[in-house]
Amino acid sequence: MTEARRPLLRPGLLIGLILFAVAVATAIIAPPLVADAANTLTDNRHQPPSGGSWLGTNAFGQDNVARVLVATRLTLIMTVIASAISVVLGVVVGVSIWLAPGRVREWCLRILESAVAYPTLITALIIAAVLLPGATTAVIAMGVAGIPGFARVTANLAQQVSNSDYFITARFLGVPARRLATRHMIPAMAEPLLILSTTVFATTLVEISALSFVGLGVQVPQYDLGSLLNDSLDALYTQPIEAVGPAIMIVLMSVAAMFVGDGLAANANPRAARAWVPRRPQAQAAAALATGDEALVRVRDLRVAGSKDGERLELVHGIDLHIDRAEILGIVGESGSGKSLTAMSIAGLAADDLDVQGAELRVGTMNMLGTPAPAELAQTISIIYQDPGTTFSPSLKMGAQLTEVLRTHMGRGRAEARRIMVGALASVGVTLPEKRMRQYPYELSGGMRQRAMIASAVVTEPALMIADEPTTALDVTVQVDVLRQFRRLRDENGTAILFISHDIGVVQELCDRVLVMRRGEVVEELRPEQIRSREVSHPYTRSLLDAVPVLSAAGAAHVREED
Amino acid sequence: MTAGTAAAEAVGTAVVSCRDVVVEFGAARVLHGVSAEVRQGRVVGLVGESGSGKSTLAKAIVGMNRIASGELWIDGEEVSRASRSQRHRLYRKVQYVPQDPYSSLNPRRTIGQTLAEAIDPVGGTPRRHTERIAEALEAMWLDPSDARKYPHEFSGGQRQRIAIARALLVDPSLIVADEITSALDVSVQAEVIRVLQELKQDGERSMLFITHNLAVAQEVCDDVVVMLHGEIVENGPTERVFRSPESEYTQKLLDSVPGGPGFSL
């Protein structure tokens, strides 16, 4: 549901639009009314602010407020035309580049890349140097200087859209190029391009005024906000109030454009807002530790809550479970069943925006609802995650990451930690362990990385290992091997394992006991034999088992009507 | 899909066949001369692990990957020898259904618009093709009124069925389904599998079904092709391949499926 549009006017967007409307209205209405006060030379030079002229007068006795209002019109007109040049030609160039044949496109993109690296203001200066300063020159210069940037963004966007599945599908359906562009390409680019246009407007406004400010834009007798500000610079010692008008007006319009852009961007990305659920204080959680409980892990009435649209939303509804020492407990369920939330709550690693409650949440002697000592936590619980492609930091070598726990929590020196780790890697079947330690994660295959993860989990000789879909991202032939490592670990070290999976086949093979979860509740507890023989009682478990195709030895025994 | 050697006798009924197809990405050769075919009315499973080249082959068949050398025959015509316009017509006969149901439908267009485009890419509108769109949706267990909705109003399984409906509306000779059940939860996966099985009933639809899940392949396919490192290591009728595989690798694959008969830890 992420694409759901919420066409609401956020406060920022509203403020931006109002500010902008005010500026435009000023530019349209004011100049005819105040032209006299703005342009007529009088003897009231350098007058301080008064009732008649709020910002006083300038060196020629002209009213400063009136001049700002008149200047706003010119600045606005110049900015609108220049931005239009940048945007329209930018889109044209960008789309043409994308349409061009491969070779040409590559070269054009390279040239564009070089052009973009070049500051727009300096590009504008070059054009100003050729065409000689003036309002028209300023517009052309800023407009042209903005083209490469917009063209590149357009080309990139076009590239992104043309790589999307739906676009490729439409293309292969034989949809003609024109229709592809009007029905698929342009609608997809319209929104981001509109947002970017507000940025271009803001930048152009600031830079076109900068051009006038340094004396290379609008020339006397014309004046815009930039040249007014420049005039005020000369009078900064004697009549500082003169700078206030143009400064405020430029900032006002720039802020307006920014708010509009921000608002549009926020509307386009509704995911942005997320509220935090404050954690409730734990009432005597520590006192809940029962004595004489043999189980390694004891969970009673575990509740995990998040928030949705500002409302508290309970995701796990009071779960009870235990794990004995050296037991492999499986939790199986579909997405949204709360199996991972349960596991991470037991690990004490629930996401920041979740609220974890419970009558008891104990691992060994640690109360996981409180704040156990990090060193003890690290040595008691090891965690293995799903995707070995993302579980290691890409910018650190494997060795540095794998030895973290040994060095931080177990007081081993660098060399000793490495030695221990190399041994552990070898024991879980990582080839060339010495070399792997010196490699970056991306240099290892997925299977190797997952074995390394297991090795790092093993070296602390933990009482509990929590594995959250540890083999889901692996190929089946690699999966077997990794599963064997888990089994061996339990058999040899007596490590208890909490194994989370969506794959009933996997938990059936590996686990001693299996919990079936659905929508935040445990619906049934099973022995692996029950899964194999399909002796299950709960209808959900039954439907789940029926849904999973099972490999049969007798060839395709079921579903075979023909022949 | 039977081996390339049997191609000669089966030529009349093969909807798509490839001979010695080589695909290269830059300097890397990812398909090393693959020969295979799909015959009329058969559902052929293309199985293998990551990097086996199964998706590469599928994309080569629908024209998304360039074939460096070898022949691709669609409905008895060789693609590389066809003229530009003919090639367009040929590729329209093989319809590709991508893996990710969330990106395969344009989020800004209604289901009706998307489906109308499949019927008539040049000027199709939902109004002009109301009946065929309704039919197609019903065949995929969806409601005709769904045509007015947008993709985000549907679940992953429903979207996948809409994508299949779109492919069917083109009335293709072959549907190439690339891991279409892999991103789905098991119960949703079951619903897609049932749709596919129903589709098979009349025995007229030919399909190339790419999957890494052997159990799903066994459930859905008539024939199975096993790939490894860009080559075909085994092919034949599903029943035979799963009962007595000829290749060691196929046996290893089968024994690796948890819950399967040959699995042991």
Place this chain on the structure above:
Amino acid sequence: MTLVNSAATQVPHRVSFKAPNRLVHHPWARFALRRGGGFLLSFAILVVVTFLIVPLLPGDPAVVAAGEGATQEQIAQTREALGLEQPLLVQFWQYLVGIFTLDMGYSFASGTTVTAAVFSRLPFTAEIALLAVAAMLVVSIPLGMGVAIVTRGGRNAWVDHVFNALTSLVYAVPNYVLATLMIYVLAIRLGWFPAGGAATLDALVLPTVAIMLGPACVIARVVRREAVTILEQDYVRTARGWRLSPWRVNLRYVFPNLLTTTLTLSGLILAGMLGGAVVIETVFGWPGLGKGVVDAIIMRDYPVIRGIVLLLGVLATLLIIVVDVILAIVDPRNLGGSAHD
């Protein structure tokens, strides 16, 4: 802020030069070849564009360049100085040779050689730019990271609002408005700093602050956005699973992974700062390249315009290459350039 979603901050789609494959194997060699190729292309474009400034002048370039009210004699002198009596290709050739022999003629305004005029200004701009870059990174990276950490998971929403509002507002104020304000308050009223010139060391402060404040806001927002993404990454969860202290997690697992995007964008923004220097140097009367080019345009000193524009362009291009090199050192995957390599 709009800018964070904008052209300026999108990580550019790198178009790389394909090194002649298989001949060059070492990743650094291929990297050098690719970036070197990119630099040569940029340089070639720059040379052509700066050359064209004079021939493209409307009407008779010599008349325009000599300025209004110039005598026939002056026009003839200008024509000769710019080599305009020769065919275009010969002019270009001479221009090219001039660039490589560092002999680009004489300034119309001061009579010194262009090379001297340009290189005497370079240290002033370099001084400000480097100082501004350093100040910018020192301010924006800790700020962005800090805000990301403090507001993670939606807590302390007010910090988020204040940060957004402040950075938006500061960014929306053009650097020259800021400069004007600072001159009035800090120089004229309070007298803490000189209002302009480059006579004393403290004259550096105001221009530097004026140039870096806007870009610092953009970078701080980029850093924050990146840090938020990284804090949700699996490897940060892994590090927390190892129960490392928050400091260690942030310094070893969050910070290095921020750098790629941050520095890539910084490179572009730094190049943009050279544009800012043009305005700021003019405001403060700072004798750098920026003020030089503005003065030269006003005085139609075309040899100097060409020289400075060329140098600024080379600097902008080099900056981006330097950033690429730093990136490659930080994270060797960046050596590869684009993904399809």
